[in-house]
Amino acid sequence: MALTDPNILEMPTSSESGAMPWYPHIVDWVEAELEDLSDDQLDFHDTSPEKEWMWWSCRRQVSHIAWDALVFSKRRAGHLLWPDGDVPDPINWTEHQMGPHNKWDRVLDTTLFWQIPDILGHLRLGIDWLTTLVEDHSIDLLRSETQTVRGTAFWKYVITTLPRGAHTDDPQGSSITYDLEGSLWMVFYEMLSHVRSIQRLKLHQGLQTAIELPRVGYLRLPHYWGDTDDNGPGMTRL
Structure with missing residues (x-):
């Protein structure tokens, strides 16, 4: 089975260890940052065209994280998680998948999952699925599972953070x-x-952050840490 260790926060340069992410960190970090926020603070955002990083509020950010954990797990590795095809339905998959039937723009159904405890419950479920993937499968199997997709400027940019x-x-x-x-x-x-x-x-609201995040992965890039407020590369297909 693949190695997981809470102290390993970035893909090792060497391929020998085969270390994979410690996904429970995500839940811990999200819960710490959301603690004691008011509804006004949770929903603060700015839709100005030049402020893309502010388009989604804290509430929508965590809803997207939960969406990502669930949808990625099913779409990319559902055949490994549920080899018998018995896929659970914590959300309406058709409405939440990428593509023309995507109803909620990469967040959970806001009519059902608006309160933070409901969103966090779905985040924990998705994190459990991701943890199962890395703990129950070998690194050789994970490396053998390949997929080719049409690229975007965003993906071309962020894959530069991976050594392989x-x-x-x-x-x-x-x-x-x-x-x-x-x-x-x-x-x-x-x-x-x-x-x-x-x-x-x-x-931006004059509040203190709760934790010191590791500057790893995408956070090494200036657009995602906040060294610049300029919009990052987009998701238009190349």
Whole structure:
């Protein structure tokens, strides 16, 4: 089974250890940053075109993290989690998948999951699925599971944080191939970057952050730590 260790926060440069993310950190970090926030503080946001990182409030940030944990697990590794096809339905999958039927724009159904305890319950479930993936499967199997997708400027940018597990197939980055080792580290970094966005929203409101996040993965890039407020590369297909 793949190695997991709470002290390993970034994909090791060497492939020998095969270490995978410690996903429970995400729940701990989110809960710490949301503690004692009022509804006004949770819902503060700014939809100005030049302030993309502020478009989603703290509430929507954590809803997206929960969405990501659930949808990624099913879409990318459902065949490993539920080999008999007995996929649970904590959300309406059709309405929450990427694509033309996506009703909720990468967050949980806001009519059902608006209160923070409800969102956190779904986050914990998704984190449990991700933890099962890395604890119940070998690193060799994770590396053997590959997928090629149409690239975006965002993906071309963020895969530069990985020492392996993802690469562009052409100079333009219009095609990107991942293995599941790389994808699982990317989803950890993705969720971590949204925890950082929660911190930035709090700081913008004059609030203190609760924890010191590790500057690893996507947070090494200036757009996601907050070294710049400029909009990062977009999700338009290349």
